[in-house]
Amino acid sequence: MDALLSVRNVSKTFQRNFKALDNINLEVQQGEFVALLGPSGCGKTTLLATLAGFLQPDAGEVHIEGRNVTRMPPHRRPLNTVFQSYALFPHMTVLDNVAYGPMRAGVRKPQARERARESLKMVSLDHLADRYPAQMSGGQRQRVALARAIVNQPRLLLLDEPLSALDLKLRKRMQLELKALQEKLEISFIFVTHDQEEAMAMADRIVVMNQGVIEQAGTSGDIYKMPRSRFVADFIGDANLLECDRDGSRLSLRCCGQPAGALDAASAGRDMLAMLRPEDIQLSRTPSGLDPMLHAAKVTGVVSIGSHTTVYLDLNGTAIEARRLGANDLGLNRGDDVYLHLPADRIHLIEA
Structure with missing residues (x-):
């Protein structure tokens, strides 16, 4: 047409x-x-x-x-x-x-x-x-x-x-x-x-x-x-843009060593960033109930506006933003310890 x-x-x-x-x-x-x-x-x-x-x-x-x-x-x-x-x-x-x-x-x-x-x-x-x-x-x-x-x-x-x-x-x-x-x-x-x-x-x-x-x-x-x-990842919505390390065809997140996404890194460029939207990150007070890919982090800030709550975290020196629907149901405050899960199948790779 x-x-x-x-x-x-x-x-x-x-x-x-x-x-x-x-x-x-x-x-x-x-x-x-x-x-x-x-x-x-x-x-x-x-x-x-x-x-x-x-x-x-x-x-x-x-x-x-x-x-x-x-x-x-x-x-x-x-x-x-x-x-x-x-x-x-x-x-x-x-x-x-x-x-x-x-x-x-x-x-x-x-x-x-x-x-x-x-x-x-x-x-x-x-x-x-x-x-x-x-x-x-x-x-x-x-x-x-x-x-x-x-x-x-x-x-x-x-x-x-x-x-x-x-x-x-x-x-x-x-x-x-x-x-x-x-x-x-x-x-x-x-x-x-x-x-x-x-x-x-x-x-x-x-x-x-x-x-x-x-x-x-x-x-x-x-x-x-x-x-x-x-630019698009950063301009459209909120995004965690995480640096990656390469070992042959394997990419891992620098902040935690976790594999960077389900994509085949062999076809990716040399310098890549892993994008993860805040709503795809899971949080828990305890390590139970989630798969083994857990990472201990520190809460640096909490903003609740009723419809959702944004939690700002420090993961081994890397700033992470997570979002949960509704109120602050976990009762998180600045300085709290929390576990977060970075799902590899939700990670999207882009060129750095």
């Missing part, structure tokens, strides 16, 4: 030889929800602006539905953009804000207003059509911006951190509503965010960017469980 969007070898350099995009290649399928995820300055917003036509790449091409749109102005591309600021006209009603796009495209005012009402109904705001943006909450204005973006029925919708200005609970609710709307409309979404939980909650596929390159693209499960680089 041909991709809806194809980004081919796109690069963009700004002043002082700052390379914002470095040979980016990416394909997005029809109806796919893709999140561009990464820290500030990684290139995700520059890539979005290049797709929208607000920036021209120094090299490479952008194709939509098989058509080269690299030099095409923004208003002629079959896409719409939802900005972080919403960019609503304050002097227009909600209905007129949404109807503006079809009217500019040549649709007569009665038909444009009818299409605008249908779009507002999709985001459950048709009852507020006569209000002005200043009379609405942040979440409502965000929905108006969405209605305005979908009223022209684009094949592709670009969203530049549209939820970042909302409070936590409203943002989580809007994540669910946004995903449901995308599935209903079957429009391809490219969503820029620096919030890993937001990306993992909504996206079919996550594109992790760093310093102008794509570090890894895949499902949230693949990126979380099998990161391809130290």
Whole structure:
């Protein structure tokens, strides 16, 4: 199946030889929800602006539905953009804000207003059509911006951190509503965010960017469980990155001598790190009840936030982070001795 969007070898350099995009290649399928995820300055917003036509790449091409749109102005591309600021006209009603796009495209005012009402109904705001943006909450204005973006029925919708200005609970609710709307409309979404939980909650596929390159693209499960680089492992969720020692084809964890994972180390690189997620580490007050691969450690800190408890440990001079669901059921405190189990089958090897 041909991709809806194809980004081919796109690069963009700004002043002082700052390379914002470095040979980016990416394909997005029809109806796919893709999140561009990464820290500030990684290139995700520059890539979005290049797709929208607000920036021209120094090299490479952008194709939509098989058509080269690299030099095409923004208003002629079959896409719409939802900005972080919403960019609503304050002097227009909600209905007129949404109807503006079809009217500019040549649709007569009665038909444009009818299409605008249908779009507002999709985001459950048709009852507020006569209000002005200043009379609405942040979440409502965000929905108006969405209605305005979908009223022209684009094949592709670009969203530049549209939820970042909302409070936590409203943002989580809007994540669910946004995903449901995308599935209903079957429009391809490219969503820029620096919030890993937001990306993992909504996206079919996550594109992790760093310093102008794509570090890894895949499902949230693949990126979380099998990161391809130290950056991805460290950026997505919390990770214990443990140094390894090699003896021929055998790798072991330097902190305890335990075999480093179930993978065949013979095919691995010379310098490797073992990644182990905090929730995969088991803790016990006593050595009984777990397999023989136990290691005595010292508790250096405990943080409980109700839904889970994070325990910070010192294992032979190596800092380890473990996580348990619920409250601090073991009653651990700083300075306590505890046994931990590092399951070899949960260890993922990455290049150091």
